[in-house]
Amino acid sequence: MRMQSLLWILHLVNLTKAQDGVNILQHRRLSSVSSECRSGCATCSPLNGCLTCKSRFFFHLELDGIRQRGTCLASCPRGHYGRRSPGISTCTRCKADCASCFSQHFCTSCHPGHFLFRGRCESSCPEGLTENAALRECTECPAGCEVCTRRNVCTRCREDLYFLHDQCRLTCPRGFEADVQLMQCMPQNHCEVGEWSRWGSCIRKRRMRRLRGGEQTRTRRILNSSSVHGDPCPHVSEIRKCVIKKRRSRRL
Numbered sequence: 001m002r003m004q005s006l007l008w009i010l011h012l013v014n015l016t017k018a019q020d021g022v023n024i025l026q027h028r029r030l031s032s033v034s035s036e037c038r039s040g041c042a043t044c045s046p047l048n049g050c051l052t053c054k055s056r057f058f059f060h061l062e063l064d065g066i067r068q069r070g071t072c073l074a075s076c077p078r079g080h081y082g083r084r085s086p087g088i089s090t091c092t093r094c095k096a097d098c099a100s101c102f103s104q105h106f107c108t109s110c111h112p113g114h115f116l117f118r119g120r121c122e123s124s125c126p127e128g129l130t131e132n133a134a135l136r137e138c139t140e141c142p143a144g145c146e147v148c149t150r151r152n153v154c155t156r157c158r159e160d161l162y163f164l165h166d167q168c169r170l171t172c173p174r175g176f177e178a179d180v181q182l183m184q185c186m187p188q189n190h191c192e193v194g195e196w197s198r199w200g201s202c203i204r205k206r207r208m209r210r211l212r213g214g215e216q217t218r219t220r221r222i223l224n225s226s227s228v229h230g231d232p233c234p235h236v237s238e239i240r241k242c243v244i245k246k247r248r249s250r251r252l
Contacts, residue, residue: 040072053089058082060091097121099136110136144168157183177229191226191233202242214244 037044040057044050049069053059057072060080076082076091081101083092094101098121099109110121116137117125125131125138130148132139141147144161145154145168157168162178164185172178172185179186202214219237226232 038071040074041070042072044070056089058089058091095121112136142167144170159183177227186227188230189224189227190231191222192224193233193236194221194223196220196238199240199242202244204244214242215239216242 041050042052042054050072053072060071061068078100080091083090097114098107099111101107106119107121110116114121115125115131129138130141144158147156148154153166157163161168162185176185177188197218199216199218202216204214217239
């Protein structure tokens with residue numbers, strides 16, 4: 001009833017401003033000609049836009065400078081929901097804290113500073129749920145998780161749990177080891193070494209000066225160091241005994 005009264009007032013305002021000798025009856029005929037109306041309008045006027053809408057369209061008042069003009073839309077704009085009735089279907093504004101809504105009592109998204117929970121926009125989430133600022137909703141986190149972005153994606157665990165692959169764990173699985181500083185499960189690394197080098201020259205030691213015996217050494221590089229609980233590196237150097245060849249004396 002209120003919307004019908006508003007339409008009638010708009011229609012009367014339009015009629016009173018008719019100029020250039022156009023009488024009231026002619027102006028009423030002009031406003032009812034659908035061919036001159038915007039898409040979706042059943043009746044309209046040059047001054048106020050749509051006055052009534054075709055079937056399945058929603059009537060919506062939009063700002064045109066400092067004035068409001070009627071439009072007929074197939075779906076309501078963001079921040080409004082469609083309200084159907086036998087007389088005229090209208091776009092009704094959502095509650096102040098709703099960015100979009102399905103009905104007067106069911107929000108589908110919230111403005112910044114509010115979080116969606118069961119169709120309502122709350123300033124804080126109930127206990128056990130996380131305030132997700134990115135999605136602007138209350139998110140149910142996995143067990144042991146304090147902050148999550150989605151139901152199965154954790155970003156911060158409880159203090160006594162280890163973080164691994166967006167989940168919180170009491171112990172680290174095989175192939176990982178616990179980092180008690182970061183409280184994370186880190187990949188377990190085993191030492192890897194390269195190939196042995198060639199044996200070095202046979203060098204006489206002090207204790208072997210009177211003998212022809214000596215020692216020679218070979219080494220290999222560490223390619224990948226082990227983690228705390230990974231397999232340690234084997235020996236990377238070896239020493240073996242050798243015999244120093246006697247130099248041949250030169251003849252004059």
